[in-house]
Amino acid sequence: QQQVKQSPQSLIVQKGGISIINCAYENTAFDYFPWYQQFPGKGPALLIAIRPDVSEKKEGRFTISFNKSAKQFSLHIMDSQPGDSATYFCAASMRSGNTPLVFGKGTRLSVIA
Amino acid sequence: SQTIHQWPATLVQPVGSPLSLECTVEGTSNPNLYWYRQAAGRGLQLLFYSVGIGQISSEVPQNLSASRPQDRQFILSSKKLLLSDSGFYLCAWSSKGIPYEQYFGPGTRLTVT
Numbered sequence: 001q002q003q004v005k006q007s008p009q010s011l012i013v014q015k016g017g018i019s020i021i022n023c024a025y026e027n028t029a030f031d032y033f034p035w036y037q038q039f040p041g042k043g044p045a046l047l048i049a050i051r052p053d054v055s056e057k058k059e060g061r062f063t064i065s066f067n068k069s070a071k072q073f074s075l076h077i078m079d080s081q082p083g084d085s086a087t088y089f090c091a092a093s094m095r096s097g098n099t100p101l102v103f104g105k106g107t108r109l110s111v112i113a
Numbered sequence: 114s115q116t117i118h119q120w121p122a123t124l125v126q127p128v129g130s131p132l133s134l135e136c137t138v139e140g141t142s143n144p145n146l147y148w149y150r151q152a153a154g155r156g157l158q159l160l161f162y163s164v165g166i167g168q169i170s171s172e173v174p175q176n177l178s179a180s181r182p183q184d185r186q187f188i189l190s191s192k193k194l195l196l197s198d199s200g201f202y203l204c205a206w207s208s209k210g211i212p213y214e215q216y217f218g219p220g221t222r223l224t225v226t
Contacts, residue, residue, distance in 0.1 A: 032213045043203050043217035044157070089157065093213040098145055098164050100172075101215055105156040 002027060004092050006104025013111050019077035021107045023090035026071065030092040034101070035064065035075050038087045047088075048075075051095075080111045115140035117218040119204050125224045132177075132191035134221050136204030139185070145212055146187040147205040148179055151220075157203070163187060199225045 005024045013019045023033075034049035050057045050064040050073065057064045063076040077084055087108050091101040116139045126132060138144050148160040159172045161179035169179050176195060180188045187204055204218040 034214070036217075041220075041222070043205075043220045046214065046216065049214070095213050098162075098209075098212045100147060100159055100162050101213065103157045103159075108154075 002102050004090060004102050004104045006090050006107060008107060009105070010108040011110070013077075013080045013109065015080065015082060015111055015113045017080050017111075019080045019084065019109055019111070020074055021088055021090070021109070022072065022074045023092075023104050024070075024072045025092045025102075027092070027102075028071070029094050030102075032093045032095050033064070033066065033073050034091050034093075035062075036089040036091065036103075038089065038106075040086075044089060077109075080109075082111045082113060085109055085111050115206070115216070117204060117206055117216060119202075119218040119221050121221060122219065123222045123224075125226060126194050127226055128196055129193050132189070132194050132198070132223070134189040134202055134204075134223075136187040136189075136218060137185055138206045141185070141206070141208055143184060143209055144206040145209065146181065147207075147215065148187065148189050149203040149205065149217075151201040151203060153200070160189070194225045196225050199223055 007022050035047045036044035037047045038044040048059050048062050050066050052068050061078045066073045087106045089106045090104040093101045118137050145164050147162045149157045163169050163181045178190050202221045205215045207215045
């Protein structure tokens with residue numbers, strides 16, 4: 001029940017295309033859903049996050065879509081660029097208490113020209 | 114602003130040798146602190162987390178241990194390294210006010226030979 005399932009494991013997208021990464025969770029107590037971006041040899045960086053009271057959040061080319069009834073959320077990267085090539089992790093947590101984030105296993109995105 | 118430091122950045126150690134990795138956070142007080150391990154091309158495995166000095170929660174039983182001797186210092190140790198301890202070790206912090214927003218350090222690349 002604590003798992004967050006992330007797919008696909010790897011993704012290749014043409015430059016200018018849309019990258020879509022999906023995550024699903026089971027614990028309905030989760031109420032915070034962040035995405036992290038990690039470049040090789042670096043620590044993950046918080047990219048964007050959403051709370052379940054909204055269905056979508058957009059920051060620049062990055063959008064999170066959230067479906068509470070399906071217990072799923074996804075990251076869309078519009079106009080994907082080679083510089084977006086990185087590993088992306090979704091996560092889930094509860095805003096109350098000090099419970100650590102539960103991470104998905106990651107998606108390696110390659111944007112090719 | 115807050116800054117998280119990890120050292121060393123890279124480390125090569127023989128099997129059976131001891132280990133000490135250090136993490137410090139600046140610009141905040143009483144943070145939650147976390148140690149993660151990331152095997153090559155794999156996801157983020159939570160090893161330990163701490164909500165205060167001397168308070169350590171272990172997520173995975175193994176030959177590693179963690180200590181928090183000071184408010185903003187988190188140390189990962191081992192008495193005898195195994196080959197399987199190789200990986201990328203990441204420290205992260207979050208504030209008590211927003212415990213679900215985790216920020217990662219730059220990481221330590223450990224190779225056990």
